[in-house]
Amino acid sequence: MREIMALDGNAAVAHAMRQINPDVVAAYPITPQTSTVQTFSEFVANGLVKTEFITVESEHSAMSACIGAAAAGARVMTATSSAGLAFMWEVLYIAASYRLPIVMLDVNRALSGPINIHCDHSDTMGAREAGWIQIFSENAQESYDNFIQAVRIAEHPDVLLPVMVMHDGFITSHAMERVELLSDEEVQSFVGEYKPAMPTLLDVHNPVTYGPLDFYDYYFEHKRQQVEGMAHAQEVILEVAREYEKLSGRRYGLFEAYRLEDAEVAIVVLSSTAGTTKAVVDKLRAQGKKVGLLKPRVFRPFPAKELADALRHLKAVAVMDRSISFGAMHNAGPLYLEVLSAQRIYGGNMPVVDYIFGLGGRDIVPAQIESVYDDLFRILETGQVERLVTYLGVRE
Amino acid sequence: MPKGTGWKDIPIGGLILEAGNSAEYKTGGWRAFRPVRDAEKCIHCLFCWIYCPDSSILVQDEKMVGFDLEHCKGCGVCAQVCPTKCITMTPETEFEKEK
Incomplete structure (x- = not known):
């Protein structure tokens, strides 16, 4: 039976895990992820799933146990955050290079130091070269839906790569929302019985x-194969999304374009802040201002061409980054650098500027997002870009 | 570019799909010192056969008959454990000269 429940993001994903009923979950608690596996462990204790739940002594061990179980033929999941993801670093690459379709929730949280438990995207942005598919979620519903789809994406024989699904720490992980669950049977039949490829x-x-050891004689070829898996992922992500839409009525793509078609200026931003931005877009639209939003869903593989095509008609674009790529060009954020690269190859001549915001859980409020649109209109009027990178909400 | 199979034709993920193939990996090229046996001093106790970490001691009819130089890495364990000290670890460069 389908249910509508009041769930926070972590509980929504725990329910997705319950409905998927994976063979093995190995996890270690870390704020703000903990309640995901805590809730799931109650499902295990209550006999609602047949999952072997392995409590380990660290995230390095959690991912290592996941790798072992996946190599043994199990459908495997885990969840982590921030320092936990950082502690998995070495084994993240191993999961991807062994082509094991592990699915993981990462609840986005700032990396230490100074120590901080609140939201930003520095944890998963740091892991963007690890060979995992990365899918960002705006809210609890999306995180639930993305997590179920992730199983099919990861296990697709043309892909065979691990997938991490993200939602924002505390903002999404701990805020209660209305979430529509599919029935257990629907999820079971959507993910299907796991047959390792x-x-x-x-x-x-x-x-x-x-x-086995893989030196100069074959390592390079195996890395080339990983590229092929990643190259196939985009089409598979769309295929799985189409099938999921038929089942759930909820539509997913590589990104979401919100009132973008006839917009003059737009913001590109990930996750929960896109939700806030939609409210600002609606407010400014009511005032007759042609503003829009593009919310990337899939960050790896980065949909460069599709994104450049969707932005091409705009007169100015602001990317909002919830992390910094220290030492990169202008110390900009990773999303900005990807958008610029896409524009360089696939076209678009409008100015693109970057806004670093919300680090360590710093609030981002509608008035600040409105100020970004104001800045974009000022760029249109003056034809001048004052700053490529702006720190939105930092005290001078 | 080293010789070998292209990326489209090898198992993904670095998997090895057949068992018992480690003998195909010739490790003899790693060797800097070659074990040389004085057959007259050898008492065929087979300590070397027991201790060799690479199964490179060749035995026929319970007699030590030589070394598998395609796999011997030259670790010298055989020379160390030999009770009659009949095995001498000899620099590979000396055999290069012979050629």
Whole structure:
């Protein structure tokens, strides 16, 4: 039976995990992710799932246990945040390079130091080269939907890459929202029975070695194969989204364009801040201002062409980054640098500026987002870009 | 570019899909010192066969008959454990000269 429940983002994902009923979950608690696996562990204790729940002593071990279980042929999941993701660093690459379709929730939280438990995107942005597919969610509903779709994306034989699904720490993870759940049977039939695409360690009739030494003679070829998996991912993500829309009525793409078609200026921003931006767009539209929003959903693989096409008609664009790529050009954020690269290759001559915001959970309020649109209109009037990178909401 | 199979034709993820293939990996090229046996001093106790970490001691009819130089890495354990000290670790450069 389908249900509408009041759930915070973490509980919504815990329910997705319950409905998927994975073979193995290995996890270690870390704020603000903890309530996800805590809630899921109650489902395990109450016998609602048949999952082997492994409590480990660190995130490095959590991901290592996930890798072992996935190599043994299990459908595997975990969840983490911030320093937990950083502690997984080494094994993130191993999960991707062994082509194990592990699905993980990362609740976005700032990296230390100074120590901080609140939202920004520095944790997963740091992990963007690890070979994982990265999907950002605006709210609890999206996180639930993305998590279910992630299973199909990861396990698709043309992809076979791990997927991390993100939502914003505390803002989404701990705020109660209206969430529509599919029925358990619908989720079960959508994800289907897991049939590993490759021989697994427990298949005694087809002995296989995972993780042998791979030097200058074949390592390069294996990395080239990973690129191929990532290259196929975009089409698979769209295919899975179309099927999910038929089931749920909820539409997903590579990104969401909000009142963008006839806009003159637009903001590009990830996750919960896109929700706030929609309210600002509606307010400014009511005043006759042609503003729009583009909210990337898939960050890896980055949909460069599609995104450049969607932005091409605009006269000015502001990217909002909830992390800094220290030492990159102008110390800008990673999303900005991706958008600029896409524009360089696929066209678009409008000025693009960057706004670093919300680090360490600093509030981002509608008035600040409105000020970004004001800045964009000023660029239109004057034809001048005063600053490429602005720190929105930092005290001078 | 080293010789070998292209990326489209090898198992993904660095998997090895067959068992018992480690012998195909020739590790003899790693060797800096080659074990040389004085057959007259050898008492065929087979300590070397027991201790060799690479299964590179060749035995026939319970007699030590030589070394598998395609796999021997030259670690010298055999020379160390030999009770009659009949195995001498000899620099590979000396065999280069022979050629």
